[in-house]
Amino acid sequence: MAFRLDRRHFLGLAGASASVAALAACGGPDTSGSSASSAVADIDFKDVKPAASIDFWSSHPGKSEDIEKQLVAKFEAANPGIKVNLVTAGANYEEIAQKFQTAQAANSGLPGVVLLSDVWWFRYYINGNIIPMDSAIKQLGIKLSDYRDSLVQDYQYANKQWAMPYARSTPLFYYNKDHFKAAGLPDRAPATWSEFGDWAPKIKAASGAQYAYMYPALADYAGWTLQNNLWGWGSGWSKGWDITCDSDDAVAAMQWIQDSVYKDKWAGVSSKDSSADFGGGIASATISSTGSLVGVLKTAKFNVGVGFLPGGPKATKPVCPTGGAGLGIPSGISKEQQLAAAMFIKFVGQPENAAAFSGATGYMPVNKSADMTAVLAKTPQIQTAIDQLAVTKVQDNARVFLPGADQEMAKAVSKIVTQQADVKSTMGDLKKTLQGIYDKDVKPKLKA
Template identity: 30%
Template sequence: MPIHPAGRAPRRGLRRPAPSRRTLLGAGLLGGALPLLSGCFGLGDTDGLVLEQPAGDVPEKYRDRQRVVIWSAYTAHNAEVIQANLDAFHEAQDDIFAEVQIFDSYDGVESKLAASMQARQVPDIAVFSDVVWNRFYLAEALEPLGGYFDEGFGTDSFDERFLKEGTVKDEIWWLPFGRSTPLFYYNREIFEAAGLPDRAPETFSEYRDWGKAVGEVEYKGKKVPMRAYVGGDDWYFQGSIWAFGGAYSDGLDMRLTTDASIAALEYDRAFIHDDGSGYLAADATGDFSSGACASAMQSTGSLSGIKEAATFDFGCGFLPREKDAGVPTGGGGLSILRYASAERKQAAWEVIKFLSTGQRTIDWTLGSGYVPCTKDAIESDEVAKLAAQDPRYKVALDQLEISREPDIVRRYVPETLVEAKNAIQSVYSAGESAEKVLTRMEEELEPAIDRVREKFERRVGTDT
């Protein structure tokens, strides 16, 4: 996903742990990562190549253990949940110590890893978003994971739909961990004041009509717009373009300038600039939680944070349809780096196994707010109890049935995210023509697609 934020502000009463000395912040490095990715990191002959671990801090009592380095995009409260699970791992066995080095985002992990491989260093485990791991797969930098499973921890430990997203040519390269979809969040008090039903709109057309109705009422003494738009993440636009019958691409063939794709972005332009029902927000989740807008489309992972912050009753529903459903999956998963030593890879697998089984995967699901990815979590009494207690959480689980993974160019062409953000921001903030900006986006992406086409056809081909 996010790509949507990998963490949220710490909950009241919880103390954020001090980051390790080698905590890494990768902001601003994405642009520098792109040529490294397309150039296969410049590693030359990589058969049997083993790269060093990044430096870090190992407590004295763990000095004799095999060290595993995890580069993680999970911050704030989610970092605490992972660390608690790793503390339990350290108590459960005597051979391995796992050190988490924290980045500010999925982009931070991507860009720093690309640069670190040039410096001949790699972590053992990396947390990749759903639109990042594919590029490292193309660069042949990931370890195939199928051979690590055994009778005690098989592929059936994971939700089949999510496991398939990390599989290429019948091999597993990326395991689901913190997965999500967007949800439709709405302020029940505002909807009631506007005479709207207590539900999400069924279609975008209905949503537009409701936006005009919200514009006619006041909430706590002032007018509020219907929707806060997100401009720094095109994940939500990926969903709406499907809803209108369009797509970013069919394989690597672009579909941005079809009538259906243009209609999706033209809808947003009209919603914001013709109707005055929406606006480009700096913090859509914060605006919704404070009552500054009537609705927002945000990650399932935002549900717990909104519950804590909102002072009003709110509901959740499926994303609106138009011609079709448009629900993209997002979030992160775990990969092992190919260039770690055999001992480090095996130790890394033991860490992943621990985090993905039993109570630990249940604790992660409940603590993070992400949807459950493992059978242990999906079938647990704790998750079932939460879904029964809060219908909003059950919406997140039910919507998975109509979700799908992002279009190919979002996954394998890194420039796509940058160009998509530029396109939607041009429409959301300046009201540019949807056809104009999507035509420009498609033209800008063609050279980038050509650069990956040969490797994509060889490494992925029709297995999409």
């Protein structure tokens, strides 16, 4: 295709995005509405006094409610004129998206700070529902250079900063050290999926676990974690704006996954949370977010190992995507609320607070200067997540920029691994769906 877009050089989208009908099918908030251009201008916060109270909407990712309460209390102590109300706005990113969409439609009840996931915040940018933070960043002296480059750049589009990193993660390979030892295997993550395929029967036989490996729940961001497999096989959901999910390599990757469930019978598919299944001993290994790390370590009654994601037959690295959520500020609230929100976002992003949040959850420390000494002394496994960040890869456009694509990917994978559907035809159907979303809802709004 002649159109090109990457995470550093977004050319801009104008006007509405996905149709209501297309998004109704996937259960997400629609992206019809006002143009992003209405929110592009910098906001002048000169002589603005921060509001006395704002709401912070969160789903408490990585079981972070307790640490979020601590950060709120710490902020209020440092800023006695501002109260932050921590609101449980949903159980996950999707529920927050629905609540935010409802508040937008009613033009009332908007928060000061809203948690924005990697696949939802872009829609708010398109609609002009969030503000560019550049003027607040300048006025408050927020040091973008101290944020980890790849994380802060994820929110830079049209030469503006639309959110700040918060609960940022990569997938990790989790394994039961005791089960691996019983199978006579080395104490490490497999270098490739082929290597794990050789290990899996031994693990299952020696461990007594129901499965050697548990695939993440399909509703739990299958499109995110399975980029690892697709990349390892030399493909992806897309390359640039070319939809490649039906390529021979992509079909081979998904066929291997299906065979591990039905033919070889050493893998299962989680119904809810693969990290919980792993922590409960149902499976000997899984891939899950770094944000699950601390929770797994607390619940597991065995020695937990973590490692980089395995490669595939064609690529061994980088095969790990970044992910997670940032913090943004709605455009439909007062300047006073927006300034107070920016102050809170700056506060939680300070090195000591970022380190505390990381230590409590396992999410990445978003600052370069965050002192992780105490955290790593308590939870040394977090170092693996930090190290893997150096070999991560930008997510496929099809997952993060096509409205509703993540749910369509999950539907297709569900057919393959829970209904044993024909892989080639299923991936072909998915391509048609993704191509339709691109052609109708994205391509017309790209500049040539």
